[in-house]
Amino acid sequence: MVWAIILIAAVVLYIIVKYNSLLGMRNRIKETQGAIEIYLQQRYDALLKVAHTVVEYAKYEEGTLKEIVRQRADIGGNNNLKSLDELNGKLGGIVALAEEYPALRAGDNYLHLQHTAADLEEKLSAGRRTYNANVVAFNTAIASFPANLISGLFGFKEQGLFEVEESKKADLSMKEVLQR
Numbered sequence: 001m002v003w004a005i006i007l008i009a010a011v012v013l014y015i016i017v018k019y020n021s022l023l024g025m026r027n028r029i030k031e032t033q034g035a036i037e038i039y040l041q042q043r044y045d046a047l048l049k050v051a052h053t054v055v056e057y058a059k060y061e062e063g064t065l066k067e068i069v070r071q072r073a074d075i076g077g078n079n080n081l082k083s084l085d086e087l088n089g090k091l092g093g094i095v096a097l098a099e100e101y102p103a104l105r106a107g108d109n110y111l112h113l114q115h116t117a118a119d120l121e122e123k124l125s126a127g128r129r130t131y132n133a134n135v136v137a138f139n140t141a142i143a144s145f146p147a148n149l150i151s152g153l154f155g156f157k158e159q160g161l162f163e164v165e166e167s168k169k170a171d172l173s174m175k176e177v178l179q180r
Helices: 002-075 081-100 106-143 147-153 174-178
Strands: none
Touching: 002 106, 002 147, 106 147
C-alpha cells in the first residue's frame, strides 16, 4: 500500500514538473515571438527614417545646387574678382545655413540610421534563431515519451518554425518606399 502511494505521488509530481516545464517552454516561444515582432517594427521604422533622410538630403542638395546656379547666373559673365568674391560670400551663407540647421546635414544621421538598421537586422537574425531553437526544444519535449501523454492531455500543440514568406524574401524596392 505504501508503495502504491509513493508511486502515485511520483507520477503526480512528474506530471506537475513536466507540465510546468512545457508551460515555460511555450512561454519562451511567445516571448521570443514578441521580441521578433518588436524588432520587425523597429526595422521598419528605421528603414523609413533612412528613406526620409535620403529624400530630405537630396532635396537640400538640389536646393543648394539651384541656389549656386542662380547666384552664378546673377553674377553673369563678369569673371572679375569682385563678382567671384560675391559668389563666395553667398556660398558662405549657404554653408552657414547648413551649419545652423543640423537636420540639413543628413550625412551623419544617415550613417547612424544605416548602423541602426544593420544592428536591428542582427537582432532579428538572433531572435529568429532563438525562436526556432525554442520551438525545436518544445516540439521535441512534447513528442517524447512519456511527456507526449501529458502534452496531449493538457493540449500542448506542436509549434511551427519561423519562416519568412516568399513575398518578403524579395528585395525591398526603395523607389516604392521613397514615393510614400
